[in-house]
Amino acid sequence: MQTGVCAVYEGRQEGPGVLVRCELDALPIQERNRFEHRSTVPGVAHLCGHDGHMATLVALAGDLGANPIDRGRVFLLFQPAEETGAGAVAVLEDPRFRALGDPDYVYALHNVPKYPLGAVLLREGVFAQGSVGFIVNFAGRTSHASYPEHGVSPSAAVARLVTAVDAFGTSLAGKVAAPVLATISFARIGRAETGPNFGTAPGEACVSGVLRAQRSADLELLRAELGGLAARLAGESGLAHSLTWHEAFAATASDAGCVAMVRDAARRLRLEVRELDEPFRWSEDFGHFTAAFPGAFFGLGSGIDQPQLHDDGYDYPDDLIETGARLFRAIIDRHLEDRLKVDRLQDDRRGHRAPTRSGRPPGS
Numbered sequence: 493m494q495t496g497v498c499a500v501y502e503g504r505q506e507g508p509g510v511l512v513r514c515e516l517d518a519l520p521i522q523e524r525n526r527f528e529h530r531s532t533v534p535g536v537a538h539l540c541g542h543d544g545h546m547a548t549l550v551a552l553a554g555d556l557g558a559n560p561i562d563r564g565r566v567f568l569l570f571q572p573a574e575e576t577g578a579g580a581v582a583v584l585e586d587p588r589f590r591a592l593g594d595p596d597y598v599y600a601l602h603n604v605p606k607y608p609l610g611a612v613l614l615r616e617g618v619f620a621q622g623s624v625g626f627i628v629n630f631a632g633r634t635s636h637a638s639y640p641e642h643g644v645s646p647s648a649a650v651a652r653l654v655t656a657v658d659a660f661g662t663s664l665a666g667k668v669a670a671p672v673l674a675t676i677s678f679a680r681i682g683r684a685e686t687g688p689n690f691g692t693a694p695g696e697a698c699v700s701g702v703l704r705a706q707r708s709a710d711l712e713l714l715r716a717e718l719g720g721l722a723a724r725l726a727g728e729s730g731l732a733h734s735l736t737w738h739e740a741f742a743a744t745a746s747d748a749g750c751v752a753m754v755r756d757a758a759r760r761l762r763l764e765v766r767e768l769d770e771p772f773r774w775s776e777d778f779g780h781f782t783a784a785f786p787g788a789f790f791g792l793g794s795g796i797d798q799p800q801l802h803d804d805g806y807d808y809p810d811d812l813i814e815t816g817a818r819l820f821r822a823i824i825d826r827h828l829e830d831r832l833k834v835d836r837l838q839d840d841r842r843g844h845r846a847p848t849r850s851g852r853p854p855g856s
Contacts, residue, residue, distance in 0.1 A: 494572060494582075495516060495572045496516070496569070496570060496571055496572050496579070496582075496583055496586075496589075497569075497570040498567055498568065498569045498570070498589060498592060499553060499567070499568045500565060500566070500567055500568075500592055501556050501560070501561060501565065501566040501568075502561075502564075502565050503560070503561040503562045503563040503564050503565070503828070504562060504563065505562060505563035505564075506563065506564070507563035507564025507565070507828055508564045508565075508596040508597065508827050508828065509564060509565040509566070509567065509593065509594070509595040509596050509597075510564065510565070510566050510567070510595060510596065510597050510598075510599070510823070510824050510827050510828070511566075511567040511568075511569055511595035511597070511598045511599070511781070511785075511787075512549060512552065512566070512567070512568055512569065512598075512599050512600065512820050512824070513569040513570075513571050513598065513599070513600040513778060513781065514542070514545040514546050514548065514549045514569070514570055514571065514600070515542040515545055515546075515570075515571055515572075515574035515575075515579070516542065516546065516570055516571065516572045516573075516574075516579075517542060517572060517573055517574055517575045517576075517579070518531070518533075518536050518537055518538045518539075518542065518543075519536070519537060519538070519539050519540060519575065519802060520535060520536060521535070521536075521537055521539050521802065521804055522534065522535050522537070522804060523537035523539060523804055523805075524804045524805050525805055525807055527807070537804075538808070539801070539802055539803065539804060539806040540575070540801050540802060540806070541602070541603040541794065541801065541806070541808040542574070543808060544603060544808030544809070544810075544812060544813060544816075545601070545602070545603070545816075546570060547808075547813045548601075548812070548813050548816035548817050548820070549568050549570065549817075549820075551813050551814065551816075551817035552568065552816075552817040552820050552821060553568055555817060555821055556568075556821075561824070561828055562828070563828055564827070564828045565593070565595075566824055567592065567595055569583065571583055574776070574777050574778075576739050577739045577740055577741040577775070577777045578739075578777075579777055580777040580778060580779075580780035580781055581777070581780050584780055584781070584784060594785065595785055596785070596786070596827075597750060597753075597785065597786055597787055597827060598778075598781045598782060598784075598785045598786070598787030599750070599754070599787055599788055599789075599790075599820065599823055600776075600778045600781070600787075600789050601789070601790050601791065601792050601816055601819075601820075602776065602789070602791055602792075603791070603792050603793075603794040603801075603808060603809075603812060604772070604791040604792065604793055604794060604801075605793075605794050605795065605798035605799060605800050605801060605806075606793075606796060606798065606800070607766065607791070607793030607794070607795075607796070608764060608793045608795070608796060609793055609794060609795045609796075609809060609811060609812070610763060610764065610792060610793060610811070610812065610815045611763070611764040611765070611766050611792070611793035612754065612755075612758040612763050612764065612765045612766065612790060612791070612792060612793075612819065613766050613768055613790060613791030613792070613793065614746075614751050614754060614755055614765060614766070614767055614768065614788075614790055614791075615746065615751070615767065615768040615770075615771065616746060616747075616748045616751050617745055617746065617748075618706045618707075618743050618744070618745045618771040619744050619745065619746050619768075619771055619772065619776075619789045619790070619791075620743065620744040620771055620772045620774055620775055620776040620779070620789065621673075621704045621705060621706050621743055621771050621772065621773055621774070621775055622704070622705055622706070622707075622708060622711050622740075622741055622742050622743035622775060622779070623702050623703060623704040623705075623711070623739075623740075623741045623774075623775040624702070624703050624711065624715065624737050624738070624739065624740040624741070625700065625701070625702050625737065625738040625739045625740075626700060626701060626702070626703065626718060626735060626736070626737055626738070627698065627699075627700045627735070627736050627738065628653065628698070628699045628700070628718075628722045628733065628734070628735050629696070629697070629698050629733060629734045629735075630646035630649055630650065630696060630697045630698075630699075630725075630726060630729075630731045630732070630733050631646075631695070631696050631731060631732040631733070632644030632645055632646050632694075632695045632696065632729070632730065632731045632732075633695045634682075634692050634693060634694065634695035635692070635693045635695075636691065636692065636693070637690065637691050637692055637693050638691075639693075640693035643693045643694075643695060644695065644729070644730050644731060645693050645694055645695070645729075646681060646694060646695070646696060646697035646729065646731055647681055647694060647697070648729055649697070649725040649726060649728070649729045649731060650679060650681055650697045650699055652725055653699055653721065653722065653725055654676050654679060654699060656721055657674045657676055657699075657701060657718065657721075658674065658675075658676060660672060660673075660674035660703075660714060660717065661673050661674065664713070664714070664717060667713060668705065668707075668710040668713060669706075669707050669709070669710055670705070670706040670707055670710060671706070671770075672703070672704060672705045672706075672710055672711075672714055673703075673704040673705075673773060674701060674702070674703050674704070674714065674718075675701050675702050675704075676699065676700075676701040677700055677701045677702060678698070678699070678700045678701070679697070679698070679699045679700075680697060680698045680699075681694045681696075681697045682694030682695070682696065682697070683696070703715065703718065704773055704775070705743070706743055706771055707743065708742070708743065711743075715737070718735070719735055722735050741775035741776065741777055741779065742777070742779040742780055742783060743771075743775075743779055744775070744776045744777075744778050744779035744782060744789050745779065745782055745783075746782060746787065746788040746789055746790070747782065747786040747787060747788060749786065750786055750787050750788035751788045751790070753788065753823055753826055753827065754788050754790050754819075754823060756826060757819055757822035757823045757826055758819060758822075760822055760826075761818055761819060761822055763815070763819065764793075766793075768791075772791075774801070776789060792812055792815065792816055792819075794808070794809050794812060795809055
């Protein structure tokens, strides 16, 4: 795990294991805020709220220390590399983490701007979309700009690629099971490292972006569509090309029974609960955990007027730290207080029955 940390709290009696996860990483963005707790590292800042998520688990750790659990186990996981989509897989494959024993349930949250402060955002099934980044490179041959016909320019291929990819959401609507989205994030034609080169027709180009989908099959269809499009455009223009994939995220889906646990805990704390009609478009690598164990990923509103995530003026609201810690503790207590659930899990461990991996958690 490299920089990852996992703290384990054990009760005196046997019971279920509940994992709560936060993320460690910052973003390569220069922060424009001027308050005292702004980033001190040039070009790097916590502008997605991971610092607040970490503070929430630290607060939860303090509560677990002051008010120990009587039964079961609690894992507090501080996970690296969520932003690149690599951290969750690295943790799950790390033998040091697996040596701690598998959790029975997994939970994580993310703050969400543009929702009321402290509102709990829930959705059964897909909560955040799967995604993958791409880079398409075209290579032709330069020529003097007055004789472009003697070169092989990628300009037309780039223009057509950008237009087609931007339209994937509508052009592929009849082929996918749920809405998809493709976004171009960067495009460059020719080289301009030393300033504008007006006298040369370009001989190379690069286009990058992100494909997003709610379902794995739809994301694979997007990949195939982009691959075929890039190859066809390169062939029609006499270009060489390459296509590489980066920062792949699985869709993050929540177990219905675990969502019910979060809903119940939120209502016990008299927090506002909002049921979402559709998944968020952004991606979250916690989907690897919910694919391996029953669990739920949920949102906490960070304020109607809060800047969007990854905005250079974003700041995590301190009030959410206590709210998140109390909610996580209520979820943990809800699991650990259910004696029927404890008895059934003990039967599972003795080999009397197969563990539950979907539907409502036992006894809920």
